[in-house]
Amino acid sequence: MPGLSNTALPLYEKVKDFVLDNIGNGNWPQNEKLPSEHELTSSLGVSRMTVHRALRELTAEGYLRRVQGVGTFVSPPKAQSTLIEISNIITEIKARGSQHRAEVILLERIERPDKMLLDAFEFKKLCPVDHSMVVHYENGVPVQLEERYVNTELVKNYLDQDFTSIGTYDYLQHSTPLTEVEHLISAIPATERHARLLHIRERDSCLVLHRKTWTGQTIATVNTFTYVGSRYSLGSRYLPPKK
Amino acid sequence: MPGLSNTALPLYEKVKDFVLDNIGNGNWPQNEKLPSEHELTSSLGVSRMTVHRALRELTAEGYLRRVQGVGTFVSPPKAQSTLIEISNIITEIKARGSQHRAEVILLERIERPDKMLLDAFEFKKLCPVDHSMVVHYENGVPVQLEERYVNTELVKNYLDQDFTSIGTYDYLQHSTPLTEVEHLISAIPATERHARLLHIRERDSCLVLHRKTWTGQTIATVNTFTYVGSRYSLGSRYLPPKK
DNA sequence: TGTCTATAGTTGTCTATACATCTATAGACA
DNA sequence: TGTCTATAGATGTATAGACAACTATAGACA
Incomplete structure (x- = not known):
């Protein structure tokens, strides 16, 4: 030897x-x-x-x-060589050297969330929830529809932010330490609303990424990212730590 | 203290x-x-x-x-750790306690790959490529169409395997050490062939996972996994090593 | 034959000690 | 004042030795 x-x-x-x-x-x-x-x-x-x-x-x-x-x-x-890393859309667009623009469609407080939303947060009682909808453009073309529901107990002043200049991601990361993340990826046909906001046709294929985050035992945010299937791929190239 | x-x-x-x-x-x-x-x-x-x-x-x-x-x-x-792990379909189906069945649609050697295939493998000269198409069923319902192209230089006897009993993944993992993996996820509408094999309608949304693997500097396999969007989600729940 | 037990072999943890290596700084010196 | 140097204090590595905990098995025993 x-x-x-x-x-x-x-x-x-x-x-x-x-x-x-x-x-x-x-x-x-x-x-x-x-x-x-x-x-x-x-x-x-x-x-x-x-x-x-x-x-x-x-x-x-x-x-x-x-x-x-x-x-x-x-x-x-x-x-383990089968891991995909999800990075946030703004970083990604800029990393490709493209120009990024965000359009805030909606920014509101939901005082009385409906049952589906309460279930998503696993709320026992009625709690207000902040809600944002932002469309991200790459070189003027819509790429992602970002929809977030935020636990107002854990995240403060969410509605006061200007999400055309700050990424929702950046704000959340700095304001709330997260302890757990859940991801789900699926494919759905575009609804009428998707079609309108993302400039595609109804029933066009979209990639949907659901993300739920926890802070401690409490659900902090519930997010849905909808990508235009034909314009976007989640991807990663992984190099195993050889030596 | x-x-x-x-x-x-x-x-x-x-x-x-x-x-x-x-x-x-x-x-x-x-x-x-x-x-x-x-x-x-x-x-x-x-x-x-x-x-x-x-x-x-x-x-x-x-x-x-x-x-x-x-x-x-x-x-x-x-x-924020935003990693998604891709596990192989057979393990996943069995982990859910469902019954798994695989149907081999096609198993062939392509002696003269077309230009698209040669490009995918980054081949300079004409090399034969093995090709498999398998549909995976969960409790009798088709869930994934698995299409693999395999470098015959690196993987031997690929065509001799019985992929209804051995997972293609298992065979490849044991026969070829892989040094690098690339993943791409996107969403596409089902083609006529997808519709027929996966028992869905044309233009239904499908989740597509492209995976390319390397052994050393050489591309070993080029794979496409097509999932029925309405029946399947890629997912992961990640628990940071808190404590 | 079948069951229990002592034992050898392996990894897991912990300590005490020594020296190496790096950094910031106080103090000597020009 | 500015520069260099010795030094204290911090982490990094390595060793020898001891005991604990676990596993498989050979051998005793019923």
């Missing part, structure tokens, strides 16, 4: 590299049992704590699986 | 909880400098290595920022 590289890295990093190399070149195939910490300690000439740290970190990173009393095993390749 | 909880947790976990509590209740606000490892060591009555491990892990989790020679600081709240 070749042993550790002689770069300037800390020892535990060299041990991690050593293990990753053995996995990468097929020396230790999937589900293979690694040498025990004790064996690695003597064969690599480092202390057990150092080996232990390396293996523990690789376990946290998903490369290994450890069972107390049994041993350390090579994990099957991560299914 | 109250000190550590007296639960059955390991000490370093208690130290982590202690720090998180102090951050959570505003005791240590954003960018506050924490007591030094030495101070925590004496005030909490644990060894420095234990304090160090707790702080190191909290740093990896994004709660703290450490600067050698200077100190440890409370990090600003994490950027």
